Amino acid sequence: MGRLNGRPIVYMSSAMLETFNFRVIFEYLPLFWSCFLATLWLSAAGLLGSLLVGTLACGLRISRFKLLAWIAGVYIESIRSTPLLVQLFFFYFGLPSLGFRMSESATGILALTLNSGAYMAEIVRAGIQSISHGQVEAAVSSGLNYLQRMRHIILPQAIGVTLPPLLGQAIVLVKDSALLSLISLSELTRAGQIMTSERFMPAEGFLTSALFYLIIYYILKGLTHWSQKRLIYMQT
């Protein structure tokens, strides 16, 4: 990969840093914006998918059928003990050799979903376990029907417990989606790479990518703090 060997390049590029080129950043801003949106939608798709997969895995894990519980256990443990990048390459190089042809973005979302789903299973389980049986029984005996129980008793508590770790997982997903640049999906990190290879401006390219990621991070972090405050309010 593009290593910076040899002294002349070093001198040239150190001159570049003295003139940090904002003009070129502005020139590339449309690219960064579209890549920013791509990162958002890839991670959102991953989050939604992993919520479904995680709920399913959690349901199987605590089911009475030993075989199903075992399968879910194998899934969760094997995902958690291997890197996302290896899983990504596993699908990217592996599925075509089985005869499945998928687009890069579908492969990327699949890897993100399956990876994040294993962690999501734990979050969902914590949410379910946070509601004691007595609450449900009390709701039944005060004559609430299923929908009312969900609406007024179960969901408000479960969401309060689940939301902070869910947002934490969203932060992880946004950062993990950077790896999709390695299968040449155009998202934020890829934009930095493109700028590096076209104009040889790694400083401008990757620092701009980092800035966009930080914007997402601080928004999600603020939301996490807000939801934690809400959670304490609900408990007291």
Next chain:
Amino acid sequence: MWSFYIEQLIHSLPFFLKGLWMTIAVSGLSLLAGTAIGFIWGILRASRSRFVKPLIGAWVDVVRGTPFLVQVFIIFFLLPEFGIQLEAFPAAVIALTNLAACFICEIVAAGIQAVPSGQMEAATSTGLNALQQLRYVILPQSMRIILPPLVGQFVLLIKDSSVVSAIGVMDVTRVGWLTVQRVPQGLLVFGLVAVLYFVICYPLIRISNSMEKRMSAGVTLNKM
């Protein structure tokens, strides 16, 4: 067909083991250095210093808010612009050490803050100086809170080390990537790579889980 590919994989097994050794070297070095730096930062973070504390906090936020891949690229491509020419290996170790230090710093700071403040006051009134307080009173108690997530964090960092293959470090992920160009069986090749990671990470996860169970008994006692 399959047996042919499997035979080819067995032939390139030494190559994979070399890659595994590189993965262990990168993550081992970074974990050692990162733990040391992380403990120092964590202790400073939990202190009452007005200047260092927000500085570390801001740095940790920046590192936690950006993808590791971007950090690796920035260190690999940007340091040369300041005249520091780095090979891929030291660049990878620096990036991973920094990441490790930031996450471990948070764990250590949380562990120290969980020790009741009465302990610190008692230690002060016994006449221990700051270092002695840390060494004999605070750290031994916070260790049982710190250790389980620390081992869990090690697992995450070993997995993150796969990312440095992007700048050409010959770790086990990179070996897999090179092999798949020659042996076009992605499932086999990356299945093997995954097994190699699993062999390292799974025992550590089990250790972390059992630690959590064993140590949580003491923690609840502490709070009473």
